[in-house]
Amino acid sequence: MKKFDPPKIICDICGSKNIYKFHESANGAQIFKCRDCKTQFMNPQYSEEYLNHYYSTYIRDESFKEENLIEAQSFCLSIVESQIPDKGNLLELGSGNGYLLSIARQRMDTIRT
Ligand SMILES: [Zn+2]
Structure with missing residues (x-):
């Protein structure tokens, strides 16, 4: 199973190609930012296959009040x-x-x- 989609080269919100690596999150995810609409997003993003698998085994911790x-x-x-x-x-x-x-x-x- 592939965990990630190919890296995005345009902003999904406005279609701009003016995106850049903004920072890296604490868990190592690459966060990109669009210079035109200021949207931030993880890049590359998890694949639909990976997310389907992840959420199929996801169990909410009901003990959290x-x-x-x-x-x-x-x-x-x-x-x-x-x-x-x-x-x-x-x-x-x-x-x-x-x-x-x-x-x-x-x-x-x-x-x-
Ligand atoms: Zn944008």
Whole structure:
């Protein structure tokens, strides 16, 4: 089974060829960035075959309590807010249980009232 697709040479979001290696994540993944739309993405990306295999054996750890998840996502959102203080739209890719977006919506509702 091949783990990765061939490296991308264009940005999937805007089609630009103006991409470059931005950094390497802690787990060794190469993170690229598009100079035109600023999107960051792993490159190369996992193959569909690898992801299908990975998620077919994926088991969620149910012992992790909901309040821990909420606290962790709240902390992550605080980091985003510290880097981007202006309120706007938030897009989360791979939103999992949706806690991050739920917390963000609650914070926006608090600001509006
Ligand atoms: Zn782009």
